[in-house]
Amino acid sequence: MRCVDAVGRFAAASVSPSSDPSCLSWSQRARQRLADFDAELAQRFDRHEPVRELNRDRSAFMDQLVGEAWQMNLPDSPVCLIAVGGYGRQSLYPQSDVDLLILIEPAERRTQADAIAKFVAMLWDARIPISHAVRTQSEAAQACSEDITVLTALMDARVLAGDSRRFDGVQSDTSTEHMWSESAYFSAKREELRTRHARFNDTAENLEPNIKEGPGGLRDMQTLRWMAMRVLGEPGLDALQAHGQLGADEHATLMRAGANLQKLRFGLHLIAGKREERLRFDHQRALAAHLLHNDEASNADVERMMQGFYRSAGLIQRISERLLQRFEEHLQGESEPLAIHAEFDALNGYLAARDPQWPAGNASRIFELFDTWAGAPELPGLHSRTARALAEALPCVPAWSDADPAMRAQFMRILRGPDAIRILIEMAKTGVLGRWIPAFANVTGRMQFDLFHVYTVDQHTLMVLRTLALFQTGEGVDRFSQAHTVMPRLRKPELLLLAALFHDIAKGRGGDHAELGAVDARDFCIAHALPPADVDMVEWLVRHHLLMSVTAQKQDISDPDVVARFAHLVADRERLDTLYLLTCADIAGTSPKLWNAWKDRLLADLHVATRLALRRGLEDPLAREERIEETRAAARALLVDADAAIGRIDDLPSDALLRYRPEQIAWMAASIVTSPQMQVAVHAVDDIGHALEVMVWSPDRNGLFAAIVMTLDRLGLEVSQARLMDAAEGQVLDVFHCMPRESSRLVEMREVERQLRSVLAKPSLLEERPSRRAAQRHLRQFRLTPQIVFSGLSANRYLLSIVCNDRAGLLADVAAFLRMEKLRVHDARIATFGERAEDMFTVSLDNGEPLSEERLASLASALEPILVGATH
Structure with missing residues (x-):
């Protein structure tokens, strides 16, 4: 109070x-x-x-x-x-x-x-x-x-x-x-609980969960206790057993899970030295070390501690849902059951087993429950008595390797059913999936101590499945431009679902999780009597589930050779379509902030280019000049009534015609017409206006790249990719793909154009300086040792590869350093994975001379303190 x-x-x-x-x-x-x-x-x-x-x-x-x-x-x-x-x-x-x-x-x-x-x-x-x-x-x-x-x-x-x-x-x-009154109190507290859960995205699997207020937290247990007191007149949870509202197993599970959360909360208060209820990154490692009585805790120690939290919170949440339903039944009474199957009824709007002894130790009857539920999507959940019986019967569910062929056939029937994704998610939430696939149980509640993976491994897998469901229904068209048209083409959607289930199932075992998961997937598919070709497909998808993401984000997919190599690895259109859908769902299911219009375009472009390569035949790759001419002709067709703009297409670098789509080329040419010497143009990549494409057409000058990057940084824009191309008569075409640093903030395109023009109009660009910012709290807990590698590309051009902690203003600082060292940037590929930045720059000296090994080593040494945020 x-x-x-x-x-x-x-x-x-x-x-x-x-x-x-x-x-x-x-x-x-x-x-x-x-x-x-x-x-x-x-x-x-x-x-x-x-x-x-x-x-x-x-x-x-x-x-x-x-x-x-x-x-x-x-x-x-x-x-x-x-x-x-x-x-x-x-x-x-x-x-x-x-x-x-x-x-x-x-x-x-x-x-x-x-x-x-x-x-x-x-x-x-x-x-x-x-x-x-x-x-x-x-x-x-x-x-x-x-x-x-x-x-x-x-x-x-x-x-x-x-x-x-x-x-x-x-x-x-x-x-x-x-x-x-009892009913008024129950309704108000239940709504309060729902509102509180919504603040935490209705999941306990947040990177920095709230032990007290989050879903499955201690406040949930207190809410159940208050409801027992006000609704039933009982003194607390212990008395619910005698009242028949809480089973002995449920009560014991609830007490164990609550004791674990109490221990974490008490330790957190000691570590923080203040009233802190959130397991923040800067406390997680210290708390894990304290609980282990060590000076330091490894990432694995932190992950084990957090896995214990997530599993406890998940158990509290599941039992809480059952108890809330029982309180509701106590207040409202039970309606007449409506038969929907030989064994199951619809009771009070929930699916209920008719037999009081169900499932009587018969795991096949449990699978029959989910098969029936697939045909009754209007029922939001299991009746509380059935949910309790299912929880108590979980030990009778065998691992797939120990099950008979009939049960394996039951599982595949569910997987091939019309509502397979929803049922798989419900099987996971009730613990059945973890019993059937023990490897899934091993990753349940398993977090990864980084900023890239927002969810635990099991919750990430379920997020991937939910995203695939969006592709099936056609929802989310504004976020996924092609997925909803590709999904209906799949011949066997269950193969995609199996790949989604197994793609991360080997996380935490040590070794390559994709390779280990592929072995698990193959054994599972063979045991479930899939045809050899389908077994190979699922195994390949799991082994190569990162292939498309890495290719799109780290390589130049406008290069026909890159597309040809990718097409050779994929080999056929069915694999391509399935991998494309899995990749989109995998990225979107990793973090709400990770998927954006730029990634959507990258993957869609790679998908389309690879389809064309497969259609043409892998032995007949499209020649560079042929592709340039195709793009030029298509761009001219888009500018059929703009003769001046058509003429400007030939001023653009040939690399631009190779890299960009015809509509982009048409936009660039039309923009240059109004200002042939220096032009800045910005347009939105998506309908919302978050992702922006920024084009700069300018005479080549010292410090140009750095000045552009610093200006974008000051405007709150982060660069996702940069393409820098030389044109005729000393002109350059630089194209940047940007996203607002704060996802909720829209950056006015006209303001971006105005400020860039103002900066580029200055006689000298060498006076621009990057903004200074304090290190973000999150990033202090994930220190990477910077990796800096210079590789020779030609006699005087070098590929600079950087791996380090990401932070606000990093690219601007790197650009300022390169300018200070008189290094000209010819191309840049920017990739960020949580706290990890992986950037590549093609550079050369302003005077075109080669760099000695000693000079390259000196540059790497001088760059390192800048990557960790030191003042340069």
Whole structure:
């Protein structure tokens, strides 16, 4: 409770314990006593004593301190002092607030104001983080009627001092007979839970999860307890077993998962030294080390700790969903069942097994449940009794390697069904998929300690499946330009689903996860009686699931040789289409921020170019000049009524005609017409306007690349790719693909054009300087040793490859360095993977002379501190 009424505010402002030596002395001693007691609790925590006991003991010690301060100021007073919230239920973590309610009669406000003020000030001076409210009985009841969180805090209340009859009166005034009936309370708390979950994207599998408030967190367990108290009149979760609402296995699972979260939260408070509920990156490694009693923790240690959190949160979330449904059934009663299968009914809008003994140890009946559910998509979930029976029967589900052919055939029937993706996701959520495919269970809750993979491995896999479902329905056309047209062409969609299931299944085993996963996929497919060609297809997709992404993002896909090599590896159109869909879903399912219009275009262009190469035949690759002429002719056709622009097509570099589509060439030519010597043009790559294509047509000058990059950086744009090409008569064509650094922010295209023109109009570009920024908090936890390699491309051109931590302004800093060292950039390929930047630049000296090995080594040494963010 954070509300402080007028009495509380006046007290804080007008009275200080420093005016009373005895109060000040007590506060100083209490501060030290509490510090000593907390140090003792920390030692007990390190000895693995249950956190529940530590919290209860800390609460009891706090009772002692609060009671002493009360007796010093309000001895024998009828004013009622009440512990509420977490303090009230005797669950006080090292940095938790001490929530207090002071019940006072109206006539006592004036006479007791100074005493209450001194009491509060003493506790504050003792560094006890109290949160208090001073109310009359009627005010307390009114606050509860207006705010369900105030009522909920009072449900955990206990009297510390004063006349307890006042609190009895508040309890009577706030009973279900007077406010917040059982059904009203349940509906409000359930909506509160849904809203809270939505703030965390309805998943516990966030990179920096909130132990208390996130889905599956401790607040969920508290919500269940409050519902049990208000809806059923039971004292807490323990009593739900006797009430028949919670099975013994469910209760034991809930208690184990809750104890793990309590341990993590207690340790987090110790590590952070403040009230922190989020497992932030900068605490994860320290907490893992603390729990292991080590000075440092490896990435693997962090990942194991976080896997324990995700699995516990997932269990709490699943059991919570069942209990919420049972509370709802208790309030509403059960409707008449509607038969939909020989074994299953629709009951209260959920799928229910008719047999009370279902599945009676028969795993085949479990698969029959999911097969039936596939034909009833209108049912959002399993009936709570069936969900409990399924959870208790999970041990009878065999691994696929131990199952008989009939069960394997059942699984394949589900996989080939019309609603296979939804059912696979439900099988994963209920734990059935992890039993059937033990390797999937191994990656359940497995996080990767980096910024690239936002989800745990199992949740990433489910996100990939959900994205594939979008391709099937045709949703998300604005994000995926071609996927919805490619998906219906698949002859056997189940092969794509199998590849999605297995593509990351070997993460964390050591070695190449794609190679290991391919072996798993092959064995699985053979055991499930897939034809040899289908087995080969799934195995190939898993082994090469990164091929298309790497080719599109790291190579020049406008180069016919690159496309030809990729086409040779893919070999046929069916593999190409399936790999394309898997790649799109894999990238989009890795992080909400990773997929963008530029990646969509890259993959779509590579897909189209490879289809043409396969159609033409791998022995007859399209010649460079033939492709240039095709693009020139198509661009002219687009400019049929613009003769001046048609003439400008021939001014563009031949590399541009090789690299860009006809509509891009037409746009460039039309832009140059209005300003033949220097032109800047910007257009949106997507309909939203986030991804921008920036064209600069200019005389070649020293510092041109650096000046452009620094200007884009100041505008809040990050460069995804840069193409720099020499044209005739000393002109250059530079094309940049950019995204806003903040995804929610739209950058005005006209402003980009205006500022670039202003900079490029300056007599000298060598005075531009990159912006300075503090390192982002996230990136401090993921330090990479920079890798800098110079490779010779010709007598005087070199490929500079950089791998380092990404950060805001990195490209601008690198560009400034290259300019300072008199290195001209001819091409740039920019790729970012979470915290990792992998950039390549084709460079040469301004004067065209070759660089010695000593000079290259010197450049690499000078560049390294810049990559780690040092001032240059």
